[in-house]
């Protein structure tokens with residue numbers, strides 16, 4: 001038969017196929033196997049209403065064979081098969097193929113390789129690894145069989161031939177090795193087995209291949225065992241995906257094994273989440289919260305994402321769009337029959353469906369965490385110690401778009417509680433007169449606990465949240481108010497305690513001293529005032545509203561070339577002997593008074609964990625006092 005030409009557009013798609021980058025080429029097997037599975041499905045479906053078929057689900061199979069000498073890989077199925085007309089219509093027209101339409105939507109030259117890597121491109125992907133493809137096929141219920149052959153863009157031929165039984169053999173003639181592309185690797189049966197496991201493990205018909213195995217020779221002595229290789233047909237795929245089975249049928253051990261194998265984790269997951277939705281979109285999801293953070297979790301290198309399947313066939317290994325940032329630690333799989341390997345059905349529609357799935361997963365994960373918090377506090381605390389920081393980042397991200405949905409999942413250390421507390425629990429413990437939610441931030445719990453600014457609140461038995469994560473203050477500022485209660489930094493803010501005001505009057509009694517200190521320190525401090533918070537300590541530093549010291553430290557670390565500086569307000573304890581000494585020196589020996597002012601300021605910087613401007617001058621002066 002004369003050679004027939006592909007439609008003009010088809011040639012362009014073939015070009016795209018052949019020139020795609022190498023790492024994506026391995027998906028050809030997935031595509032060919034998916035087609036074989038579809039063909040089995042079609043006949044199986046017909047068998048439901050047509051007695052002639054005489055086959056049930058168990059009778060279908062897909063066979064994979066490889067001939068390294070002839071350089072061929074063959075995928076055979078006993079599905080519906082094709083007649084001449086089908087071959088013309090299905091394998092002669094690539095223009096209807098999904099990736100082609102997609103490429104047209106994107107415009108010339110756009111993201112070619114990603115299209116191929118992430119989505120199905122159908123039968124023609126076999127040309128990425130083959131220089132010739134032969135299809136031998138016989139349609140169910142018909143006598144004639146046909147051989148379709150093509151070497152790519154220059155067209156194809158169809159001839160009648162012999163074939164026993166219905167179904168299709170796809171014979172791929174693998175390209176010779178090129179400089180950078182070792183096509184021969186696909187002729188290695190281990191490599192093919194690996195590809196089936198990776199992409200087609202959940203195809204619901206057995207994918208069988210004759211494989212080499214080794215066994216001990218019968219009768220060989222124990223002390224000198226001899227081995228022989230033999231060939232055996234093996235089913236390569238596990239067929240039933242765990243996520244298709246209902247939760248009650250699967251043991252925790254099975255989930256744990258699946259998780260470890262699939263996500264290469266040595267530890268079992270902290271929590272298993274299953275979701276099964278039918279409606280506007282239908283999907284099943286099997287998600288895991290790991291019991292340890294991957295080493296690169298809080299770095300830019302970490303890639304979030306869920307494995308995306310369409311009816312058991314892997315479409316994307318890490319689909320980032322399915323996971324919101326705050327839950328980026330979740331691993332797992334999502335399978336939706338609504339997503340096709342073929343992206344032809346308008347990419348936009350896919351996008352919309354992905355979004356619906358993502359939104360539904362977000363809700364599901366959140367409600368599972370809420371349940372865990374409510375029902376198994378210990379386990380939740382464990383979870384929070386590993387991934388809590390990510391939830392706080394989630395509060396801050398996107399200008400606080402998710403703060404309401406996340407705020408009740410947060411835990412903080414508390415000055416009065418042994419275990420971390422939620423905001424709701426804190427508010428419930430608040431006394432009648434307490435208007436604000438107090439917090440203190442610092443580098444470690446013990447450093448925060450020793451901050452002089454916490455003295456007064458401790459004395460009055462007020463509870464404080466202790467922040468030691470750099471993101472804590474940002475998260476709290478983003479939340480703004482919780483149950484109508486404002487947050488107030490013990491370190492930086494006015495505590496607004498009842499009966500505080502009279503101390504304010506005393507300021508005037510020491511006005512001269514305070515002005516003296518301000519003048520001595522100049523622009524280094526914004527204000528010098530008497531403290532309402534200090535009890536036994538002589539001095540502390542506060543930042544006032546806005547940027548806090550912990551935020552200043554954060555910015556110094558992440559953008560050292562553009563540091564942001566918090567205001568420095570020096571608070572002095574008028575009841576402390578050090579203040580009295582300062583006051584005396586200020587009037588009798590101003591030079592000495594200036595040194596005292598500097599000394600107290602440096603001490604305040606040290607307590608706040610801020611760098612001293614001149615550390616050696618500070619130590620010199622302390623030594624001088626010791627003389």
Ligand SMILES: Nc1ncnc2c1ncn2[C@@H]1O[C@H](COP(=O)(O)OP(=O)(O)OP(=O)(O)O)[C@@H](O)[C@H]1O
Nearest residue numbers: 035036039081082090120121122123124168341342
């Ligand atoms: N093994 C097979 N048995 C029967 N028909 C087949 C087989 N392989 C391919 N076909 C036919 O050829 C058509 C084209 O296949 P192709 O893989 O290019 O696209 P598709 O399967 O429709 O979409 P996708 O891009 O999702 O794979 C199929 O729709 C099917 O009708």
